[in-house]
Amino acid sequence: MIVMSGCDDDKPSAGPAAPSAPAATSVPPVTPAPAGLDEATRKTCATAEKDIAAALKEVAEAEKIGPPAGHSAVSAQYSAGAATLYTHAFTSSDGVNAAVKGVATAMTDLADTWAKAPGKAPSKADLTTARDKLKAACAAE
Secondary structure: OOOOOOOOOOOOOOOOOOOOOOHHHHOOOOOOOOOOOOHHHHHHHHHHHHHHHHHHHHHHHHHOOOOOHHHHHHHHHHHHHHHHHHOOOOOOOHHHHHHHHHHHHHHHHHHHHHHOOOOOOOOOHHHHHHHHHHHHHHHHO
8 A cells, every 4th residue: 555645735636546657767866967958068178178178279479470471370270270160060959050050150251351462451350259158058958
């Protein structure tokens, strides 16, 4: 006989309880994973962030070269960074995919601007915004 206490809906029982599945299958994990973020997507987020940091480090080194050769070097580093990111833009999360592509697009735009040998360094605001969106997408999933 099963004895139940707690909530009572004042309705009579339909009969004896049917055997249930083992309790171990209904116990939630101690540290549940964030909802909607599968292992592959979590790995993509971590790898993309590492790749962005590595690309920006290479860009900083190329910026030290100075004009005019430095313009081509910076452009090449942004292009390489964007190309690397595109390899991570295919996960089960549309939000993460779009955010990775957004960062890659911002890097490509900077590469194109640097290739035109600008008089001054172009703004990185779009890249910063895209990177923030990626961080938010990875945290929200």
